[in-house]
Amino acid sequence: MDAHLRELYQEIILDHSRHPRHFGTLTDANHRADGFNPLCGDKVSIYLKVNGEDRIEDIAFEGKGCAISVASASLMSEMLKGRKVDEAETLMGGFLELVKGGEGADLSDDDREYLEAMAGVSAFPMRVKSATLAWHAMKSALEGDGTAKTE
Amino acid sequence: MDAHLRELYQEIILDHSRHPRHFGTLTDANHRADGFNPLCGDKVSIYLKVNGEDRIEDIAFEGKGCAISVASASLMSEMLKGRKVDEAETLMGGFLELVKGGEGADLSDDDREYLEAMAGVSAFPMRVKSATLAWHAMKSALEGDGTAKTE
């Protein structure tokens, strides 16, 4: 097995894909969005509870997808829980950079280290959309006006 | 100028194209049809007066077209005037053979000689439709039920 593949399917990715964190729904979510990749049929739904101070108090996701998309959603949920909304947006920018082969210069060292597990995707351009699906859904959820996408 | 071309535009063809015989309409026609070549825009209208004995008593044509199509219509009008309808059909068969490079075996020697002026077209496949336009219109005129296409 080649090195790129080993990096892509490293232990932490496989672990998150087998045991996704925060998998399920939130009954008290006030933000919600669905992501869908029409090319492969992968789906993800993101549930957020954002409090009055713009902090993501709780997060959950569910869906069907490949190891990359599930692991990415799971890693994301771990990172974002407890963060402020604007931090989440910075993290997303850094993440998108990393999976496209960039540096993620705006990320803190800790965050970069954590997200680097996903950087292996950059060698697999056809899989980048799998990695970004959950993040794009998260962005839609945050940008939703809190009504249409709220449950 | 090459030999094929000289044969195509031989004097008799040029003469018929410049001075078409029976050019015009027939006020007492009882068969009529229009021919149209959508590829080049050539048009011909054929007027026939067929008497009770199925003989083509009179014939006329009008239209716009290239030298080949006008000469062919003019030659046709000369040949058909006075012929029986079934003879006209045989002549058409022979003519179609000749312009496609065949022998015209069913034609009488006189008719073959007369029509052979058009045989030069067979070396110009893209022009065969010009030569056959009037003949096809004549056929439609004869096959018309004598009402719809009669004036």
Added chain:
Amino acid sequence: MSALSLKPHLYDVEAIRQDFPILAREVHGRPLVYLDNAASAQKPKQVMNKITDFVTTEYSNVHRGVHFLSAAATDRYEAARGRVKTFLNAAHEDEIVWTRGGTEAINLVASSFLSPRLEPGDEIVLSVMEHHSNIVPWHFLRERQGASLRWVDVSDDGELDPEDVARAIGPNTKFVAITHMSNVLGTHTALKEIVRIAHERGIPVLADGCQASVHGKVDVRDLDVDFYVMTGHKLYGPTGIGVLYARKAHLKAMRPYQGGGEMIREVTKANVTYAEPPMRFEAGTPPIIEAVGLAAALDYLDSIGRDAAAAHENALARRAEAKLKALNGVRLIGEARDKGPIVSFETIGIHAHDLATILDREGVAVRAGHHCAQVLMERCGVVATARASFGLYNTEAEVDALVDAVQIARKVFA
């Protein structure tokens, strides 16, 4: 020359592979194992040479020209139409309409044949294993004209019972659109029987032959089908071209599809009249080079022998199925008795996209996804499958490479 070529009865796959230069390439340092033929086939040298030769010696626009090159190009182009007529055993050349692909051919029938005949509430019968190209044009008629779609199910093995088509046809049925071979399950449908059943009830049938036409002979007169669809790029020919076969009587009764040059009789400011079929349906400059290329591809396919190629491909597919089934945790999707060289499968615990990514690193190209058959995915209860599909140039060694690569994937995910 390989030793095999001394034995004329044998299928000389090594010699065939020489015709496809791309097969000699490597991918990620491994020999390419191209098993994505149902998506698109590679092109033999014979096709590319014919295209280059045509462009280099006889190219011009067709039909309207008097000059030599225009006559030559028109001859080549119309001869290609004749070639397709023979390939399908159609009765007349003017029953062959060029399109830009299989998808356009189906849209043409939906729009020019069915749409003007349709009243709200009229029904179109189709199977759950259709490709999107044989679903969405009918959904258009539902959205825009109030037609309703009646779906014929398949068995868990992926078989389609012609009696289920009979049952789906009701008093309001106006059309049956059915695949001749599923691009996911590999199922060959009993098309002749389906046509018989539909015709008994006076209903015309369109068959999507985009896959079936690649794997064995097709005889549209024997099938008695009203419309038959093929696509060039799966037939070892160029992209940008497809074929609609339609009975003359249907074509004559159909309204034009696109408007433009070539398809008219006369255009004035006030009015327009249309040319006879097939030109009525071929607006604008047609795919001239592609038609010449497709004819060369059909020549190539027939030089190998369509039945011989199909036998070879099917043997590879059956070998792949047997070996994959022998692995734990692999589930075949589609086990019809009459099945072509398409093998869809699921690897328990490994999503098709992850599998395909790992296979790719081993040089093995398979397709992963819904294969433009979401209705079927839903029916089978999966989001995506992996699909290995075989062409006339594949080998037993490539089957084994596929199976080895699947085992590597299982180790990654162990």
Added chain:
Amino acid sequence: MSALSLKPHLYDVEAIRQDFPILAREVHGRPLVYLDNAASAQKPKQVMNKITDFVTTEYSNVHRGVHFLSAAATDRYEAARGRVKTFLNAAHEDEIVWTRGGTEAINLVASSFLSPRLEPGDEIVLSVMEHHSNIVPWHFLRERQGASLRWVDVSDDGELDPEDVARAIGPNTKFVAITHMSNVLGTHTALKEIVRIAHERGIPVLADGCQASVHGKVDVRDLDVDFYVMTGHKLYGPTGIGVLYARKAHLKAMRPYQGGGEMIREVTKANVTYAEPPMRFEAGTPPIIEAVGLAAALDYLDSIGRDAAAAHENALARRAEAKLKALNGVRLIGEARDKGPIVSFETIGIHAHDLATILDREGVAVRAGHHCAQVLMERCGVVATARASFGLYNTEAEVDALVDAVQIARKVFA
């Protein structure tokens, strides 16, 4: 190497001709003089080599695949879209829709943009010098939806006054469809001015750029046009491909054109949702090889220099016009001030088809007929014209061969 190549400012037509092997052939024992470029252009080696190279090393179906070849082919295919974007100076790649030709591009706009917005009595403004491809799709809307066509005349010289467009636009006008360059008269229209006039009145404009895009730079943003149409085979590229440029906002508001794979978001038994533009309008397997070939053709054209090529071609056309006019009994059809390299003419007493037949025997390929512009023929009071149209590889000697051949024809008919 010819002496000319020592002078870099000069247009080295002899070197260019080496790129087109077909130009070296003979016809009826005479060197080919190909002056039918407005019907279709010949293809340079560079295009054919790129196509063969692509097919030999990177071919696969696009978009849906995970494997290496699919990724490579998708990259090449989408890069071709980017190439077209640059060629037209469009703002976004997703404003470029692939079609099977110029004709399909216009039909797409008629059907997906205008048709759903149209009420009976609504008017479409177009000029009398449109090609059938920019007439018949609008006649469809007249036949099927009761639209009415308003025709803008041209002057006897073949000029189109933008003020006449202004006058044709009334309260019921919904659309303007106008050529950017006539394929018969060679007239360049004042497109930017026409768009300005139409936009002042809130009316969108489609420009048929099938001819104009071949002869000089086009900047869709500067023109501010809503829709712009090109066709590959006239641009020294393959058949089977064309381009629709459309503003993003229009594309987003348009309904799908054909239904099939790639253009959907999700398909169920009950429903279908559609992909974003441009994919919404690209059902089925697209013209992948043709897109790669067209990009190579655009590279080729830009390597020569579009303005340099146009200057060369126009000089040839003006030379031809001067020489033909000097003959007795030749009438030019189309003498607009702003005119491209298309020369239509009538030879008094010789029908265009007879003329073209005689010219062909001299090796000179011209088009004779109505050039898919019957409305214009009517306006000009002719049934057919002969048309010599120049490409970037034509020479002064070829102009002279044309004129000599016309004189031979006059002798035949003397």
